[in-house]
Amino acid sequence: MRKMTASFSHRPEGYECPFCRVWGIERPHQGTKQRDIIYQNEKVTAFIASKWWPNNKGHVLVVPNQHFENIFELPADYAVEIHRAAQLTAFAMKSTFRCDGISTRQHNEPAGNQDVCHYHLHVYPRYVIVE
Ligand SMILES: [Zn+2]
Structure with a gap:
C-alpha cells in the first residue's frame, strides 16, 4: 500500500481564506454575518450559506474553526465535531423547514x-417535488 504522506494542498500562495474571516467580524465572507451563525463550539461553526445554491434556502455550511484545507488535513476529532454539528443542523432543518430530506456534500x-x-461540509434541506 502506498504511504500517504503527499500534500494535497491547492491553496495559492498568499491565499486569504474567506471562511477564516466569517468569525472575524470585520470582513465577513460574501455577506455572511455573525447572525448567520446557527451553531458554534470551540472546534466548529455552522452558518447559513450566503453564496452557494441560492435556490436552496436554508443551506448551511459546517466548517472547522481552525484552518484545514481538505479531508486529507482534517483531524479525526474535528471530523467528529463537524458531523455532530451537521446532525444538529439536520434536526433543526426538519423542525424549522419541515423538509422531506437532508443532503450533505463535501x-x-x-x-x-x-x-x-x-x-x-454542505448541509441542505431537500423536498419532494409534487407535479
Ligand atoms: Zn480558513
Whole structure:
C-alpha cells in the first residue's frame, strides 16, 4: 500500500481564506454575518450559506474553526465535531423547514469541485417535488 504522506494542498500562495474571516467580524465572507451563525463550539461553526445554491434556502455550511484545507488535513476529532454539528443542523432543518430530506456534500481539490480552500461540509434541506 502506498504511504500517504503527499500534500494535497491547492491553496495559492498568499491565499486569504474567506471562511477564516466569517468569525472575524470585520470582513465577513460574501455577506455572511455573525447572525448567520446557527451553531458554534470551540472546534466548529455552522452558518447559513450566503453564496452557494441560492435556490436552496436554508443551506448551511459546517466548517472547522481552525484552518484545514481538505479531508486529507482534517483531524479525526474535528471530523467528529463537524458531523455532530451537521446532525444538529439536520434536526433543526426538519423542525424549522419541515423538509422531506437532508443532503450533505463535501468537495476536495479542484477536480472534486472544491471552491474554497478550507474544509467545509454542505448541509441542505431537500423536498419532494409534487407535479
Ligand atoms: Zn480558513
